[in-house]
Amino acid sequence: MTISRDHGGTTIGVCDAIVVGAGIVGASCAHALAKAGLAVRIVERDAPARGTSGACEGNLVLWDRTSDPDLALTRVSHRRWAELAEELSAGVGIDIEYARKGSLMVIPESGGIDGARRQCDWLGGQGVRYEWLDAAGVREAEPWLKGAVDGAAYFPDDAQIEPRLATWAQVRAAQRCGATLHAHQPVLDVQSSATGVRVTTGLGVLSADWLVVAAGVWSPEVVRSLHVDVPVRPRKGQIAIIAGSPVQVIHKVMEASYVQTVASDDEQLQVANVVESTRSGSILLGSSREVTVPSDRGVELSVLSRIVARALDFFPDLASAQVIRSYAGLRPMTPDHLPLIGPLREHPRVILATGHEGGGVMGAAATADMVAALIMGAPTPVPPEPYLPTRTLNPAGSHG
Amino acid sequence: MPDLLIVGAGPAGLAAAIQAGELGLDTVVVDENTTAGGQFYRQYPESFQEPASPRDPQRERGRQVISRARRAAEFRLGASVWGIDGPDVWLDQGGEPDLVRSHCTLLATGAHDRPTPFPGWTLPGVITAGAAQTLVKGQAVKPGSRAVVAGSGPFLLTVAAHLVAAGVRVVEVVEAATLHEGLRLLPRTLPYPARYVELSRYLTPLLRHGARFTRGCVVAAAEGRDHVERVELEPLRGGPRRTRSVGVDLLCVGYGFSAPTDLARLAGCSLRWDTGMAQPVPRHDRWQATSVPGLLVAGEACGLGGASVSALEGQIAAIGAARQLARLSDPEAARLARPLWARLRRARGFARVLTDAFPHRLQLAELPTDDTIVCRCQNVRWGTVRKAVEEGAHDLNEVKTSTRCGMGWCQGRICGAALPDLITSRVDPGFDHSAVFTARPPLRPVRASTLARALPRR
Numbered sequence: 001m002t003i004s005r006d007h008g009g010t011t012i013g014v015c016d017a018i019v020v021g022a023g024i025v026g027a028s029c030a031h032a033l034a035k036a037g038l039a040v041r042i043v044e045r046d047a048p049a050r051g052t053s054g055a056c057e058g059n060l061v062l063w064d065r066t067s068d069p070d071l072a073l074t075r076v077s078h079r080r081w082a083e084l085a086e087e088l089s090a091g092v093g094i095d096i097e098y099a100r101k102g103s104l105m106v107i108p109e110s111g112g113i114d115g116a117r118r119q120c121d122w123l124g125g126q127g128v129r130y131e132w133l134d135a136a137g138v139r140e141a142e143p144w145l146k147g148a149v150d151g152a153a154y155f156p157d158d159a160q161i162e163p164r165l166a167t168w169a170q171v172r173a174a175q176r177c178g179a180t181l182h183a184h185q186p187v188l189d190v191q192s193s194a195t196g197v198r199v200t201t202g203l204g205v206l207s208a209d210w211l212v213v214a215a216g217v218w219s220p221e222v223v224r225s226l227h228v229d230v231p232v233r234p235r236k237g238q239i240a241i242i243a244g245s246p247v248q249v250i251h252k253v254m255e256a257s258y259v260q261t262v263a264s265d266d267e268q269l270q271v272a273n274v275v276e277s278t279r280s281g282s283i284l285l286g287s288s289r290e291v292t293v294p295s296d297r298g299v300e301l302s303v304l305s306r307i308v309a310r311a312l313d314f315f316p317d318l319a320s321a322q323v324i325r326s327y328a329g330l331r332p333m334t335p336d337h338l339p340l341i342g343p344l345r346e347h348p349r350v351i352l353a354t355g356h357e358g359g360g361v362m363g364a365a366a367t368a369d370m371v372a373a374l375i376m377g378a379p380t381p382v383p384p385e386p387y388l389p390t391r392t393l394n395p396a397g398s399h400g
Numbered sequence: 401m402p403d404l405l406i407v408g409a410g411p412a413g414l415a416a417a418i419q420a421g422e423l424g425l426d427t428v429v430v431d432e433n434t435t436a437g438g439q440f441y442r443q444y445p446e447s448f449q450e451p452a453s454p455r456d457p458q459r460e461r462g463r464q465v466i467s468r469a470r471r472a473a474e475f476r477l478g479a480s481v482w483g484i485d486g487p488d489v490w491l492d493q494g495g496e497p498d499l500v501r502s503h504c505t506l507l508a509t510g511a512h513d514r515p516t517p518f519p520g521w522t523l524p525g526v527i528t529a530g531a532a533q534t535l536v537k538g539q540a541v542k543p544g545s546r547a548v549v550a551g552s553g554p555f556l557l558t559v560a561a562h563l564v565a566a567g568v569r570v571v572e573v574v575e576a577a578t579l580h581e582g583l584r585l586l587p588r589t590l591p592y593p594a595r596y597v598e599l600s601r602y603l604t605p606l607l608r609h610g611a612r613f614t615r616g617c618v619v620a621a622a623e624g625r626d627h628v629e630r631v632e633l634e635p636l637r638g639g640p641r642r643t644r645s646v647g648v649d650l651l652c653v654g655y656g657f658s659a660p661t662d663l664a665r666l667a668g669c670s671l672r673w674d675t676g677m678a679q680p681v682p683r684h685d686r687w688q689a690t691s692v693p694g695l696l697v698a699g700e701a702c703g704l705g706g707a708s709v710s711a712l713e714g715q716i717a718a719i720g721a722a723r724q725l726a727r728l729s730d731p732e733a734a735r736l737a738r739p740l741w742a743r744l745r746r747a748r749g750f751a752r753v754l755t756d757a758f759p760h761r762l763q764l765a766e767l768p769t770d771d772t773i774v775c776r777c778q779n780v781r782w783g784t785v786r787k788a789v790e791e792g793a794h795d796l797n798e799v800k801t802s803t804r805c806g807m808g809w810c811q812g813r814i815c816g817a818a819l820p821d822l823i824t825s826r827v828d829p830g831f832d833h834s835a836v837f838t839a840r841p842p843l844r845p846v847r848a849s850t851l852a853r854a855l856p857r858r
Contacts, residue, residue, distance in 0.1 A: 047798045054801055164801050184794060242848060243809065280778075280804065285848075299841055301483045301490055301854065305497075309852035319852075322845035324809055 012204035015039040023053035026214030027170035028368035034177035045186035049167035055329030058163040069386035077366035094169035103158035103252035109148035116256040147314040234330035245321035267291035342388040405502035410438020412699025413508035415714035421472025432480035442537040482842035497854035504721040511657040511700035518767035520622030529654030544650025550574035551654035561602040578616035665839040676704030678760040687720030777808020795835035812837035
């Protein structure tokens, strides 16, 4: 029931749901809602995958989760992405490069084994499959990893996708179900009532029953006119890209301390090694975390230098490889490191779908199902309470 | 901490260094080439035993300019700039990382041949006019034995003359501009008699050599099995497509110039459209200062002009830097700059005549087929880019996201210069022509070990 009027008044469309943001989360929500039969408009200030989703690694990783609800949502999403990869390939002909390559949580000789064991005990108790490798086992699994390590936990089910392709595929799939993409349209104003919303863009006013705000670190700006506090802050992460190296990186290789940098409430710069290859033949080096402001998308050279230095501690043969590119992404961080999924307290028709920090690609599939279930009044894939924006937000401890 | 860091040791950078020395500025010059001079004053590497004759007057003049500049500033050659962050410029000097922090930075990074895709342009034996000149002038290498030199502008004659001097048989020089276009502008060249002397220096040996001159034609395709064997020449406009085949083992192509702006964009400079280069270039004021405090620009890095314009702008930029550093008062700076501004106006006048005589030609955009590679690093073909734009990509960055075009070794310097014309004239006239790929460090590929040792500041 999409009505468009080109002239005569400023209302340019009435629909069931408006999704603001065409990153991986917004695109996934739009696809899920359109597939459920809703008339959907996607409003994006730039173009699909031009924000954080275009500047990340596409991790589908379970072991870096930090709490029970975090893991619960992630595991649903993990399963869903495997299905979506096939569905998107068949439906819109885009191969999102889903690869269940497994990940290695590597424990450097310098320490960290106790924390790593605690993390693995917790994950194992939740039913996540893993296997301990000693130093020799690590060599066998990842022959180019030559840094001094005590061992690693191998997670065979971890995977990765190409996040830009995945975002575009979700947008195309939504369009195939009747959704419309309004690219290059920043939201100028949002009004909400008990029964619906009005969203103003440069094109005019769109009315809908529901508004889904999936604009990552820019979500607070989108709903500024509603005078609500969206507790999302940008945490910047930088990635360096290597091309043309003969070094083979088979799994996703991450330093065990990565999980502490994720869980940490420290706003200062933290660097932990993450190395992985992509299907195009490049090797990505991460990672850094540092709280910043939403306009700060520049790469800082000193941080890049530290990331590369740390990667060489593990893969010394990369020393002669060429770094050709870098980028920075702004991860939407919440005080308790859990996403915000559900309606705003004072605005029941405005649904947030953001705050996944570095787990946006990972969590997008389950988040989309959750948003669709909340709007359709259907059963949610996991109990929604821990993610509702109305929860009490405390700086969280870890699961331990 | 030096007063002035000059990036690029071509005519603009050298003139700036000499002027800065006269003003007492502590100056460092960096260039990624191992010899100073840039393309215009290209020198042999120092290890070469230079042939005694024939003496190349331009190389001689270059040597004098370089030696004056080297007395005025510290030179760091073989050092490429891969990042800029406020006053900090990051260098890679043969694998050694370094960081130079200076009060002022002058971008004098020059220009290169405008990349122009056509069927067969990636075949071995097809090189740019500038590359041919570099091989002959800088390395004493003969790049082929039987050549066509094609493109537009007086640079073709220079390159053809160099090839002849190197012993290459230049069978034909193919100029896109028509004879009519040239004759129409003839009166405007009359105030610049010295340029005729320059022209005859290149034209005479070419005529003696027996090279054929063709005007109003372009190379529509290069063909061959695993090396160029023949080129197909085609009149630019009018009539049915008649092509003529010429057998060669070397094709040198140069349709004007294009200036890389990645360093300026990374530094945050605002850009303006330059008609001569048909691309955005850094905006600057009359002191050559960009929109970023402490950052200046001179020479072809900020618009087409040639060596004379570049040298004058370099001199003015050095005065501008001294003014920014309060080493010169405003009136003192203006007194020094005034005669230079006057000469610059005249030199720019001639550059405009050349721009009008050899205009940037959108018709070249008709040459690539769907199968023609446009991104040489990632092997992306024109058909893939065309499809991405038809499906809604609005600017180059969106094309990049959906096709990988521009993600490779050159970071989009080649395809980024060629694609706007192709897209606006063939797919979407409303495509954002002025948009460029986002510049991100490292601007040049840098070894991981170099990057790792680039010491963090905090």
